[in-house]
Amino acid sequence: xxxxxxxxxxxxxxxxxRFEDAVPGLDAAQRAxxxxxxxxxxxxxxxxxxxxxxxxxxxIGAALDDVAHVRSVxxxxxxxxxxxxxxxxxxxxxxxxxxxxxxxxxxxxAPLRLSELPATPPPEPHTGPAVVRADNxxxxxxxxxxxxxxxxxxxxxxxxxxxxxxxxxxxxxxSSAAPRPQPRATAVPTSAATARTSSRSxxxxxSGPPRAAMSGDARRADIIRxxxxxxxxxxxxxxxxxxxxYRTDCSGLVSMAWGLPxxxxxxxxxxxxxxxxxxxxxxxxxxxxxxxxGAAGHTLIFAGWTDATHTRYFAxxxxxxxxxxxxxxxxxxxxxxxxxxxxxxxxLGD
Amino acid sequence: xxxxxxxxxxxxxxxxxxxARAHALSVAAARLDSDAVALAVGVRAAxxxxxxPAAAAFGAYLVSxxxxxxxxxxxxxxxxxxxxxxxxxxxxxxx
Numbered sequence: 001x002x003x004x005x006x007x008x009x010x011x012x013x014x015x016x017x018r019f020e021d022a023v024p025g026l027d028a029a030q031r032a033x034x035x036x037x038x039x040x041x042x043x044x045x046x047x048x049x050x051x052x053x054x055x056x057x058x059x060i061g062a063a064l065d066d067v068a069h070v071r072s073v074x075x076x077x078x079x080x081x082x083x084x085x086x087x088x089x090x091x092x093x094x095x096x097x098x099x100x101x102x103x104x105x106x107x108x109x110a111p112l113r114l115s116e117l118p119a120t121p122p123p124e125p126h127t128g129p130a131v132v133r134a135d136n137x138x139x140x141x142x143x144x145x146x147x148x149x150x151x152x153x154x155x156x157x158x159x160x161x162x163x164x165x166x167x168x169x170x171x172x173x174x175s176s177a178a179p180r181p182q183p184r185a186t187a188v189p190t191s192a193a194t195a196r197t198s199s200r201s202x203x204x205x206x207s208g209p210p211r212a213a214m215s216g217d218a219r220r221a222d223i224i225r226x227x228x229x230x231x232x233x234x235x236x237x238x239x240x241x242x243x244x245x246y247r248t249d250c251s252g253l254v255s256m257a258w259g260l261p262x263x264x265x266x267x268x269x270x271x272x273x274x275x276x277x278x279x280x281x282x283x284x285x286x287x288x289x290x291x292x293x294g295a296a297g298h299t300l301i302f303a304g305w306t307d308a309t310h311t312r313y314f315a316x317x318x319x320x321x322x323x324x325x326x327x328x329x330x331x332x333x334x335x336x337x338x339x340x341x342x343x344x345x346x347x348l349g350d
Numbered sequence: 351x352x353x354x355x356x357x358x359x360x361x362x363x364x365x366x367x368x369x370a371r372a373h374a375l376s377v378a379a380a381r382l383d384s385d386a387v388a389l390a391v392g393v394r395a396a397x398x399x400x401x402x403p404a405a406a407a408f409g410a411y412l413v414s415x416x417x418x419x420x421x422x423x424x425x426x427x428x429x430x431x432x433x434x435x436x437x438x439x440x441x442x443x444x445x
Binding site (some may be wrong): 018021022025026028029032033035036039040043055056058059060063065066067069070074221224225226228231232284303304314326327 | 363364367368371372374375377378379380381382383384385386387419421422424425426428429431432433434435436
């Protein structure tokens, strides 16, 4: 283990909150599955179609297993993150041990059992900013089998997430090679505070943190978080209606997510604050725009490629048919809707 | 698996209701995907502030949780597809 490795506990606490936010979605999935399994109408068709009934129940059973597994992983991850944060905060030793174990588990086939790792951080007081609560000590974290998925699958997910997976080659990792380790006194507390605010108070999150103080990546995360909120709310489409001051149309969604003044720019004025970029430069938080004025124009928020072919992408979008929603879109957009080009908010850099 | 314990009670099943259950599963899968994108962006933002190989390893751990989510999402969609087929079979009265 490289003793010089530094991972700010604020960042880990930030991630812990993000994982906690994902748990309700998993709970909803479990409820939907259990409702389907218990529905008398689902069961009543058994005598009519035993083959499809068997296939349906088998699929539901497999889905229940998978959702239960991922819920267990996601729900236990905040404890792990806070354990690492506690370790770093109190002298790095425990955090270093945890990371070493994770590295071994991710690169090999042996199961990683967190229960075999130290469960309590060292008691020494720390002098850094406190973000780790004592009641979040990782007591009772269930074993996590990181070997369940093979290396290719992890690498695929890493490409989606933009995270470099360690391998046997000496190539430097993306995160270590990135020329931007942030000064701890500025960027990290801002990121952590943003996550805490957005996790606990959606309205406060929408009003916006001090964006000028954010790093580019933190700002992109904030853009996606804001767009996701509208999609979660399922706000209907209107070129004249507003929500929290912003028009509830396509450019209103982008303006809100980008933190522009309400009610927002339009598709033909968006280039006042954004510039054209290349397809391969697209990152989450950038947009695709058809700059035609009025109803002829359209824009949506790029949220990542669906796979390495870069032919489809995830997007947040306000559209007349679906309102604010999340989905996948063929690049650059569905046929028959004009010409779309990728744009980036000027404040996000080149 | 709780689904396997459900007993058959009647042949008068409502295909629309079965279809609605399938839709609920699709919605749940879409929500998992949506949450995952927000999480992946957050992970990427956090990873940019880390240094060293252990940080990359931890990134691998985090994305492996996303692989778990993808498996769950795919399973939900498969279950929804199966239920839709079930609804169609019920509607058609096929055996």
